[in-house]
Amino acid sequence: MTQVRDETPVLDVAGLSQRFAGGSGHFWAAKDVSFQVAPAEAVALVGESGSGKTTVAQAISGLQAPTSGTVHLAGQDVVRLARTRRGRRDLAGRLQMVFQDPYSSLDPTKPVFQLVEESLLLSGLSRPQRHERVAESLDIVGLDPVQHARRPRELSGGQRQRVGIARAIAPRPQLLVLDEPVASLDVSVQGQILQLLDDIRTRENVAMLVIAHDLGVVRAIADRTLVMYRGSLVEGGATPRVFAEPAHPNTQGLLWSATAHGQQAMPTAAKIALATDAAPLPLADTGCPFRARCWRRTAECDTDVARVETEAHWFACNHPISASEEVADRVDVTA
Amino acid sequence: MTDTMPTPIQPHPTPRSVLRRVPPIVTVASAVAVVLLLWAVLVPLLNPADATAVDPARRFTPPGPDALLGTDHLGRDLASMIAVGLRTSILMALTVVAVSGALGWLVGAVGGYVGGVTDNVLGRLMDVFNAFPGIILAIALVTVLSPSYSALVLVLVLVTWVNYGRVIRARVLSLRREEYITASRMYGTSLGRILGRHVLPNTGDLLLSISLVQIPNVMLAESTISFLGFGLQPPQVSLGLLISSEKDYLQTNAMPVLVAGAVLVLACTSIATIGLYLRGKER
Ligand SMILES: Nc1ncnc2c1ncn2[C@@H]1O[C@H](COP(=O)(O)OP(=O)(O)OP(=O)(O)O)[C@@H](O)[C@H]1O
Ligand code: SF4
Ligand SMILES: [Mg+2]
Numbered sequence: 273m274t275q276v277r278d279e280t281p282v283l284d285v286a287g288l289s290q291r292f293a294g295g296s297g298h299f300w301a302a303k304d305v306s307f308q309v310a311p312a313e314a315v316a317l318v319g320e321s322g323s324g325k326t327t328v329a330q331a332i333s334g335l336q337a338p339t340s341g342t343v344h345l346a347g348q349d350v351v352r353l354a355r356t357r358r359g360r361r362d363l364a365g366r367l368q369m370v371f372q373d374p375y376s377s378l379d380p381t382k383p384v385f386q387l388v389e390e391s392l393l394l395s396g397l398s399r400p401q402r403h404e405r406v407a408e409s410l411d412i413v414g415l416d417p418v419q420h421a422r423r424p425r426e427l428s429g430g431q432r433q434r435v436g437i438a439r440a441i442a443p444r445p446q447l448l449v450l451d452e453p454v455a456s457l458d459v460s461v462q463g464q465i466l467q468l469l470d471d472i473r474t475r476e477n478v479a480m481l482v483i484a485h486d487l488g489v490v491r492a493i494a495d496r497t498l499v500m501y502r503g504s505l506v507e508g509g510a511t512p513r514v515f516a517e518p519a520h521p522n523t524q525g526l527l528w529s530a531t532a533h534g535q536q537a538m539p540t541a542a543k544i545a546l547a548t549d550a551a552p553l554p555l556a557d558t559g560c561p562f563r564a565r566c567w568r569r570t571a572e573c574d575t576d577v578a579r580v581e582t583e584a585h586w587f588a589c590n591h592p593i594s595a596s597e598e599v600a601d602r603v604d605v606t607a
Numbered sequence: 608m609t610d611t612m613p614t615p616i617q618p619h620p621t622p623r624s625v626l627r628r629v630p631p632i633v634t635v636a637s638a639v640a641v642v643l644l645l646w647a648v649l650v651p652l653l654n655p656a657d658a659t660a661v662d663p664a665r666r667f668t669p670p671g672p673d674a675l676l677g678t679d680h681l682g683r684d685l686a687s688m689i690a691v692g693l694r695t696s697i698l699m700a701l702t703v704v705a706v707s708g709a710l711g712w713l714v715g716a717v718g719g720y721v722g723g724v725t726d727n728v729l730g731r732l733m734d735v736f737n738a739f740p741g742i743i744l745a746i747a748l749v750t751v752l753s754p755s756y757s758a759l760v761l762v763l764v765l766v767t768w769v770n771y772g773r774v775i776r777a778r779v780l781s782l783r784r785e786e787y788i789t790a791s792r793m794y795g796t797s798l799g800r801i802l803g804r805h806v807l808p809n810t811g812d813l814l815l816s817i818s819l820v821q822i823p824n825v826m827l828a829e830s831t832i833s834f835l836g837f838g839l840q841p842p843q844v845s846l847g848l849l850i851s852s853e854k855d856y857l858q859t860n861a862m863p864v865l866v867a868g869a870v871l872v873l874a875c876t877s878i879a880t881i882g883l884y885l886r887g888k889e890r
Binding site: 333334335357358359360361362363364369371373376377378379380381382390391393394439 | 786790791792793794795796797804808809811
């Protein structure tokens, strides 16, 4: 799962920044975000609410042009493509999105078959070719023909999300961007959808960028995990490695919070620090974005952050938690 | 592979389960509307073609076998006159509603979807039309244009389209944030296609319920304007004209005015009741 891939990446995000106007002036919703996704690789983007995950996903999908930085999909400039309708048609053949809300993402007035076909309407395929693709995609996601004429209202949440996934895989994209694909589903259904996504990845050879706040979801599906805090990526690496040996205090905090066991194991100093209110940082800030909530912070963190990079793991922290450290807290979220 | 624990699925509403939930007043209103519609369609077919011709010899015939409701002061068969008047009214209302619905939908949908300057300009336009007192504007305009069927249709469109525009715009403002619209945009779908494929079907319920409220409004406005002499002109037949021409005989022969008035009121209230019920159900 963690073999080094030397092919050209499907997705190449470089220096992506997005500035928004907030309550108290401007802030970076995404700040110098750079990462790549290899063909057929599944990468997870995790972080607390408001950390900028959706902002990054929207820039990657061409829904919102970034303030600066570039996004390349198989060598093509997404930002430029997304500017024209013709470009978006091109883009839709390579990149598809699965939305969080299977209610809002499906037109309630259309039957399942038509809903799935919409992603192919401008693909240049003939009608019979489209119909064949739609039937095939619906078969892959496990919706039998009885359900093809149903409308979203007549489907369960899990079935709706299957329709959304079928629609996204029908154009045979190289990259699927999934923004919280299971967050709105029953826990019992979540596992099935994750399994389905994993099957699709191997079967269709499609790369995935999965956004999730639930670390269990990430563990189940991602080869690699990126952790985001306040617009910045703070840690990244092979999923098992990041989960077993988190180096950044933010990652450790997320892991602690993920389980009841972890919440108990959390040292008091960390508990207090993590619960601190953190004001937005000024645009020109160069220090560590996590410092207001960090229990390992020193004076140097106010101005600089060191970036440490090893083969399967990197992090941006001056005082990372080392693997040998006696942490009462190494908790496996799936344990 | 199916989900073991599906979230609750809304069942297909069966005709019977729908009927059971309809309040009695709406059932009555629907029945009245159907009866009046049948009257408008069937009575002229059953009666001789010249039943609405002027025939001084048959002046004020009392109700009987060859004139079910009697005749008016010109000897015209009252039941037939009312049927033809209803037809005129309904056809005009449908025409007006079709045109103003299309216009209002287009302005509301484009403004709400596109937003920005376009929406500001279209919104201002709707404010202007909304500020006019409907029927007075209609009378003023139709007088300027000189009374005729098409002039009446035109002015009624001008005073009703905003009712569609405003409501449709409000709905589209929330529709455009739906993820299926976002998805469609991502596929490179054109504005026209998005409006036709997603916005129109998802505003169909509004078009229906607004129309059911606008139809009686238009029928009433047409009758009023015709009654006042600014609308349809004889020999055209309209409920308003009928009431107008028979009002001088109210003391001696009240039947034509009473029946025509009652039919107009029943037609308008029954359709409005259905419309208001549907509108209430949307919330
Ligand atoms: N269009 C916008 N204008 C202004 N601020 C925005 C805009 N979109 C997002 N934001 C802000 O940017 C920050 C990042 O938002 P984003 O939606 O990317 O977070 P997220 O990680 O996806 O959070 P969640 O897990 O809650 O979905 C938030 O503070 C949000 O309020
Ligand atoms: S750089 Fe400093 S403040 Fe930031 S996470 Fe590391 S120790 Fe904490
Ligand atoms: Mg989000």
